[in-house]
Amino acid sequence: MSKFLGKKAEKKGKNSSSQSSFPPPLSIPKVFITSEDDSTPPLSKEDFPMNLRLQGQGYTKDEDAASTAPLLDSGAATPLCEEPTVPLNMGTFLASSQKLKTEISSEEICLSSFEAEKDLEICSKESDGDNQLNLPAYPFVKWPWKYIRVISTVVVILAILACFSSSATLIAHLPQRCDPSTEWWQGKVFYEIFPASFYDGDGDSVGDLHGITLKLDYLQSQLHVDALRLNSICEANNYLDNYLDIVNASNIDPHLGDTNQLNYLLTSLENRNMSLVLDLHINHIPGVVGNSKLAHREHLLVENVLRFWLLHGVHGFYLKGLDTFAHQADLWKNIAQWKTLVDSFSSKFSKRRILIGSSDFILQYSLQHPLLVSNVLKQFDLLDHNLNLDRPSKLEEQIRDGLRWDNDVDKPWIMWNVGTLLKSRLANSLVDDTSECVLTVGVLMLALCLPGSASVLYGDEIGLESMTNSSISGLDSTTFMQWNSHCGDSSVENFGKLIEMRQDALPLHTNAILKYDNGIVESRSHNYVFKMLPNNTVVVERFYPRRNRYLLILNLGIKNVTHDLSKTYFGGFTLISSSGRKQGYVKLNQLNLSPGEGLLLLLDK
Numbered sequence: 001m002s003k004f005l006g007k008k009a010e011k012k013g014k015n016s017s018s019q020s021s022f023p024p025p026l027s028i029p030k031v032f033i034t035s036e037d038d039s040t041p042p043l044s045k046e047d048f049p050m051n052l053r054l055q056g057q058g059y060t061k062d063e064d065a066a067s068t069a070p071l072l073d074s075g076a077a078t079p080l081c082e083e084p085t086v087p088l089n090m091g092t093f094l095a096s097s098q099k100l101k102t103e104i105s106s107e108e109i110c111l112s113s114f115e116a117e118k119d120l121e122i123c124s125k126e127s128d129g130d131n132q133l134n135l136p137a138y139p140f141v142k143w144p145w146k147y148i149r150v151i152s153t154v155v156v157i158l159a160i161l162a163c164f165s166s167s168a169t170l171i172a173h174l175p176q177r178c179d180p181s182t183e184w185w186q187g188k189v190f191y192e193i194f195p196a197s198f199y200d201g202d203g204d205s206v207g208d209l210h211g212i213t214l215k216l217d218y219l220q221s222q223l224h225v226d227a228l229r230l231n232s233i234c235e236a237n238n239y240l241d242n243y244l245d246i247v248n249a250s251n252i253d254p255h256l257g258d259t260n261q262l263n264y265l266l267t268s269l270e271n272r273n274m275s276l277v278l279d280l281h282i283n284h285i286p287g288v289v290g291n292s293k294l295a296h297r298e299h300l301l302v303e304n305v306l307r308f309w310l311l312h313g314v315h316g317f318y319l320k321g322l323d324t325f326a327h328q329a330d331l332w333k334n335i336a337q338w339k340t341l342v343d344s345f346s347s348k349f350s351k352r353r354i355l356i357g358s359s360d361f362i363l364q365y366s367l368q369h370p371l372l373v374s375n376v377l378k379q380f381d382l383l384d385h386n387l388n389l390d391r392p393s394k395l396e397e398q399i400r401d402g403l404r405w406d407n408d409v410d411k412p413w414i415m416w417n418v419g420t421l422l423k424s425r426l427a428n429s430l431v432d433d434t435s436e437c438v439l440t441v442g443v444l445m446l447a448l449c450l451p452g453s454a455s456v457l458y459g460d461e462i463g464l465e466s467m468t469n470s471s472i473s474g475l476d477s478t479t480f481m482q483w484n485s486h487c488g489d490s491s492v493e494n495f496g497k498l499i500e501m502r503q504d505a506l507p508l509h510t511n512a513i514l515k516y517d518n519g520i521v522e523s524r525s526h527n528y529v530f531k532m533l534p535n536n537t538v539v540v541e542r543f544y545p546r547r548n549r550y551l552l553i554l555n556l557g558i559k560n561v562t563h564d565l566s567k568t569y570f571g572g573f574t575l576i577s578s579s580g581r582k583q584g585y586v587k588l589n590q591l592n593l594s595p596g597e598g599l600l601l602l603l604d605k
Contacts, residue, residue: 187509283321442598572601
């Protein structure tokens, strides 16, 4: 075998033979390619195609170098580094190479580079395991990877499913709407009741607290009102003749019941998520009557009365008679201390306790103490404002006068009313050769569509008229409630439907978002537009960002009117028609309204 090895290969062989772990070096024959013509000089390694340096490469076989003789196609071995005795052309060389490849396909052949002067690489058959690499025994090699992969896959799938499930749950529980939050008194409808004239619960022909409790189904299920507002229930000298002749402001008049009936009424209201507010006439409380100023003694008397009713669970007070003390500059401090007392009870109950004032009192106080009016405004949660419909042409001015007090976020909401005990009944003032049911429902639609809360006097929903022979305390408006009214169910149905719709329609019940110049003049409205058309026709548009737009059209005149509103509004779907004659989609190019008729539309988007 040394016959075919060069000196360098022999040297390598000797060095490697001393290492028992390595096999003997392999014989590497060197092949030169010449042309068929012997006269042609052999190709040098620089002339070989692709600059392949054949002189630096050869085939290595671990048996006998003579097995490479087929490359010479002569059957004789050629010593290493000598010219081949049998010339080969390119075709003969390639054919011999293929033949060699076939013969040694089962053996491992390695290429080594002499130019790099590296040790020969040792090759062995794949089937021979003697020369396999011994890797370090890492612990993770013996881990049960099959089960680890399965468990990991399952965990990943479960995690993905959990993510989808969590996302679906969050989406399912997202609020349907993003309405601004409001308190229980904001944008709500209060139902004002004179208890002695509402419903007799014990058969003595006088209304009482128990009678009110018996009619809660009517008030909630049919009218859908949110809160009750009771006129004074304090013990009076003769309640039926003069209910304001109070002898004990910390007790219930016997004609109306007792504290047990009051507690039962309050419990029933709480179960229905309704509220109760009491009218408290400050200037008629014993010990305060006749005084022109609320001194410390009078202040404490009022405070004790408030505490008594708060302990029984009432939800708020309408402080009346404050205009008697409007000249007193520091009156706002008295009201602030009462407000602090009311707020202290709010933390003990789920509902906040509130104070309601009158816009008439605020106006008088502002005229005498313009720099202090903001102090007194902050003490009230609602401000009652009456609209006098005897002057429909001044209606826009009256509405503006009410909204002027709600010109900032810390100001009270406005509570609109179109009927009160101190004035004639709504039906008496508006009826004119037409059904009073239509008139009263139409006008009530105005109060319910203005920005803020609303207060409705009992009986106005059915067009109750004043009757002197059935009134109490000398007030014509205290007429006993007619439970079998000729107006029938249609008036009550329209009234209740509007209140129920109003509760869910943010543009209808939210307060006005206004901007004023010089504190008085309205320059821009963000959710409310009021227009007064000829012949006493009122147009009120309510809207809110990303909400439906609503349009109220009301004829406050005594004649039929026809208006063309198509320049501003094309048409809308009928929500409430006080007359019941208009249904479905209504175009506003030729709109005809009878006296007192009101129409509430859902405008096209």
